[in-house]
Amino acid sequence: MPKLLPLLEDVVKKPVWDCRMCGQCVLHSTGMTCPMTCPKTLRNGPCGGVREDGHCEVIPEMRCVWVKAEERSHSPVNPRHWEEEFNDLRPPVDNRLKGTSSWINLVTGRDRRTPAGWQGVARERFSTVPGASMVEVDEPTTLPEGFHS
């Protein structure tokens, strides 16, 4: 199943939203427009390079992903709270999730896990328990001091 789901997700989302399988889908809050299709993969709004006609700085024949997203975020088809979430500050992409199923990550909450510093938390000191790094390999901030290569 864990192998089948990413495949299924890709098959469904690729043709419709040109999904890039970032594994941490935010489509609902971006007017059902995938921000990973922006050549700069911007997740917090358009850059300053948008052309006068609303097209992309990098690919002139393409409309800016964020111009489309902004328009579509007001669509009456969408639930109201999706529109309200449009200007939320989205955290940096977790590059380890690329290629994984955002559906699984949504259910497990993995797609909402962010580094401690993103929540404004400073860790006073690192765990010094040997092998702590092995317990949670996807939490590099728990590596023991001196472990950094």
Add this chain to the structure above:
Amino acid sequence: MSRLSALLDSRQRQVVTAEFPSIDGGGLVAVEKAADELRPFVDAVNATDNPAAHAHASNTSIAIAMSQFGLEPIMQVVCRDKNRIAMQADIMGASLFGIENIACLTGDDVTAGDEPEARRVFDLDSTQLVKVASGLAEGHYLSGRAIKQPPELFVGAVENPFAPPLDYRVLRALKKAEAGARFLQLQIGYYPERLEAFVRGCVEAGVTRTTALLPTVVLTKSAKALSFMDESVPGISIPADMIARVAGAGDKDAIAEESYQLTLELSRHALSLPGVSGIHLTDFRHDGSLERLVRDLGIGPAYDPVATAAGTTTA
């Protein structure tokens, strides 16, 4: 606290920032020469980060050199060329040398430069970078790893009030302000009505309560320069009648003068808007027009009566 931050906090007068020319060689003497030209007229200067995706002497090196020559640096950091680790390292490294002002930008795409085959990074976007940089000053890296003696930083960003989606630009400015941006240098623009709407929106949305707005004007001396920006610089559009006005001014000297007058008008308009804290200057003329502009506007350390009375200048 950086000089720029103190000056903006005091709200004593409108500030002048400018763009430092790109440096490609010539040793520190080249930096010193450019610093000497700007120092009397500006409060702080941007050390650019590979502008228009062209490689030059780095943002950190120029910022450090500038501060050694008594010029207040604003270190630009763009998201195009480095990942989150390298950008944090640059800010922390520069802070060892007393660099406090950080401007976070997305960055022009690699296709705008002379090495379009380069890999683009964009590991963070500019708003995320604002938050990450603010976190450094609060005493932690993005990972959460504590910084025992955190650097003093004055973090800002850039916003473009002139590019679509126009209705959304105020919200984006607000988002950057909420992420920690204490100043926003605005993109070059030739639509005064768009600037006015943006600034008004920022005041109403509360952006200006925490964040200083600095619109940008450019000193040019030909209609060709305006056409070039209109056609080739990402995110800049110039109304045809403005270009025609400059082009139709007469001979070369008359055109240069008309270009100057246009910049002066745009500057006066920008500075007249309630909510604007100063102005950012980009000089493509290098013929003394920058001094003329700050004199005509009566702003900056050299020509502002408040600054002169307060003894903050020797000019």
